[in-house]
Amino acid sequence: MDFAWTDEEAAFRQRLRDFLAATLPDDWERFSQHGPASPALTKYAETFCGKLAEERLLTPHWPKDIGGEGLDPWHQTILAEEMWVAGEPRGGQYMNVNWIGPTLIRYGTPEQKARYLPPISEGRALWCQGFSEPGSGSDLASLRTRAVLEGDAYHVTGQKIWTSYAGLADTCFLVCRTSEDRKKGISILLVPMETPGITVRQIPSLIGEGDIHEVFFDDCVVPATARLGEEGDAWSIIGYSLTNERLGIPRYSLARGALDRAVAILKEKGNFVGEAPRIEAAQAAALCEAARMASYALVDRRARGEAIGAESSSARFATIMAERRVAEFVVEYLPEALADAHPYLKMHHQRGIVAGIAAGAAEIQLNIIATDVLNLPREPR
Amino acid sequence: MDLALTNDQIAILDALDSLAKPYASPAIHDAGFALTSAALDRELAEGGFLDVAFDPDLGTVTAALIAERLARLPYATEVAASALVRPLFGDDMVGPMCLMEGRHAKRPLRFLKAGVTVILVSADSVSSFVASDDQVRAEDALFGYPMGSLLVDPANVGATPHDVSPEDVKIRWRIALAVEAAGLLAAALESVCAYTTDRQQFGRPLASFQALRHRLAEAQVRTNGLYWLAMKAAATLDPGDAALAALHAQESARASVYDFHQFLGAMGMTLEHPLHLWTYRLKALASDLGGRGGQALAAADSLWG
Numbered sequence: 064m065d066f067a068w069t070d071e072e073a074a075f076r077q078r079l080r081d082f083l084a085a086t087l088p089d090d091w092e093r094f095s096q097h098g099p100a101s102p103a104l105t106k107y108a109e110t111f112c113g114k115l116a117e118e119r120l121l122t123p124h125w126p127k128d129i130g131g132e133g134l135d136p137w138h139q140t141i142l143a144e145e146m147w148v149a150g151e152p153r154g155g156q157y158m159n160v161n162w163i164g165p166t167l168i169r170y171g172t173p174e175q176k177a178r179y180l181p182p183i184s185e186g187r188a189l190w191c192q193g194f195s196e197p198g199s200g201s202d203l204a205s206l207r208t209r210a211v212l213e214g215d216a217y218h219v220t221g222q223k224i225w226t227s228y229a230g231l232a233d234t235c236f237l238v239c240r241t242s243e244d245r246k247k248g249i250s251i252l253l254v255p256m257e258t259p260g261i262t263v264r265q266i267p268s269l270i271g272e273g274d275i276h277e278v279f280f281d282d283c284v285v286p287a288t289a290r291l292g293e294e295g296d297a298w299s300i301i302g303y304s305l306t307n308e309r310l311g312i313p314r315y316s317l318a319r320g321a322l323d324r325a326v327a328i329l330k331e332k333g334n335f336v337g338e339a340p341r342i343e344a345a346q347a348a349a350l351c352e353a354a355r356m357a358s359y360a361l362v363d364r365r366a367r368g369e370a371i372g373a374e375s376s377s378a379r380f381a382t383i384m385a386e387r388r389v390a391e392f393v394v395e396y397l398p399e400a401l402a403d404a405h406p407y408l409k410m411h412h413q414r415g416i417v418a419g420i421a422a423g424a425a426e427i428q429l430n431i432i433a434t435d436v437l438n439l440p441r442e443p444r
Numbered sequence: 445m446d447l448a449l450t451n452d453q454i455a456i457l458d459a460l461d462s463l464a465k466p467y468a469s470p471a472i473h474d475a476g477f478a479l480t481s482a483a484l485d486r487e488l489a490e491g492g493f494l495d496v497a498f499d500p501d502l503g504t505v506t507a508a509l510i511a512e513r514l515a516r517l518p519y520a521t522e523v524a525a526s527a528l529v530r531p532l533f534g535d536d537m538v539g540p541m542c543l544m545e546g547r548h549a550k551r552p553l554r555f556l557k558a559g560v561t562v563i564l565v566s567a568d569s570v571s572s573f574v575a576s577d578d579q580v581r582a583e584d585a586l587f588g589y590p591m592g593s594l595l596v597d598p599a600n601v602g603a604t605p606h607d608v609s610p611e612d613v614k615i616r617w618r619i620a621l622a623v624e625a626a627g628l629l630a631a632a633l634e635s636v637c638a639y640t641t642d643r644q645q646f647g648r649p650l651a652s653f654q655a656l657r658h659r660l661a662e663a664q665v666r667t668n669g670l671y672w673l674a675m676k677a678a679a680t681l682d683p684g685d686a687a688l689a690a691l692h693a694q695e696s697a698r699a700s701v702y703d704f705h706q707f708l709g710a711m712g713m714t715l716e717h718p719l720h721l722w723t724y725r726l727k728a729l730a731s732d733l734g735g736r737g738g739q740a741l742a743a744a745d746s747l748w749g
Binding site for chain 2: 065066067068069072327330335338342343344346348349350352353354357359367377428429430432434439440441442443
């Protein structure tokens, strides 16, 4: 076991920090409060991701033949950590490079790869994921948005909800029903958001402007060539995608960054002297570092080519514990951060609530751990 | 970063598992709160398992792996201090060892009995002495370790001073505590999962009820995080890493121990099930070095000054 970064890994991290310092605008921390899906940050992300791409830092973990550098999962982790702790200036494009791209690389047709991968690796694509529906949140397999094949096109009718980035996205990674079988009746369509019949309505949210939406599909005609994988393959493709997604967001890095910032502010005010805030801060730090190490253990396995499965839920839940504890610390000791005093902390607080809800709720993670890590008997249905 | 076990570590743990196998499932009816085995202690010492950290090629991580693995046994055996703290003092110091804080010298302590080497950590000095019969009393305590109390003032035992800083001892003490707690939590969790999977109520296994499943899953998250925090601290010997690992250990023990007994229902109140052999050791670790508050303050000092 070697817990030290290699010189090359440390240099890669430093290169990212130098890039961020040279690239982000002076008022970035205040600006980042707009939220990753806001029009302002989405527009800025196009510029930022374009520069990242020029430096070959947007998709360095992708294979070389499709625009990447072939770097290992440790580099992917370092990249993700540095972006998240900086407030994610890639906006919604983080999703492209973390899991949309890798999923297309694995399951896409040559035509789909040729159409969708270049815009992602050049930093000018924005996707949304059409997963949840009004009646299908954690129980995703109950989804009802229907795609009926007529000739060489699907007719899509239904509704998605709580869809991030839908307001400005150019393409939807749409999960829809193509037959009645609960899981084998679900398929994936890659749907341009300009397709006639799509209506998007923004939902006011706690996590920043423009973040979540309702998306209505009213007899949208989508060519059959837009299907990713075979009909009924969605469940296994989603499983692959979510494994990337769960490991792809190192929320512990931003949580720890926010904690360190909060402590620095308290120290400057002379308010980090009593035992209570010091104990609380250390408890939060322990949870951040436990989440970091649980994640690293999985990155290490991926770096050695091993598959990771249910254990990603354990790392994910550890991160949720860390996010909550840091947010609670700020609420208790720096409440002014939730007003306008400390933009970085406000940004963290807005986004932190997502940790236990998006990409599979915390309770789903606990179910997965119970069944597939601890091998406990399932709850009867 | 490379978190895989080395070939040496794999071989050592394999050998350890072979040695420990006969001790994995003892008859426990007569064990009381603590189960000990002189034969196991002797085999571990003779096998050199407590000395690995003296070998720079194996180091403290290998010692930590051994201590974590052995803590999973139902037997309480003095490993963590000998394997992780003793290397500060040289290989002429003889185990078993008892770690003692000067300010709490009269508390019941793990493994304190005649013949053990007591490491006395005071605010500004570190010393040691070998306890004698007339200095200690065995305690009939509600802990999963053999416990003893010091009957005399430690200032009057003629302890030998060491040129070792109290802070360095505390760093390794915290790591020893964390790796031992990681093994204890893992074994306790496994034991509870097995029982609640077998035990049927309302026509189904107890472990199929979400009320239990989620709390057991949370315990898995804590145990896994603790394992990695502890191993990292053993690798870096950084005071902040050590304090965070010990803090997470004591906090996770607090969060899990009563749940574990609760899930066993009435069986969780008996000495017929081995659960207490792990959980009542976790209780004994709870007060070390100031408990959670002590670790948290040490971590805050180290992380933020």
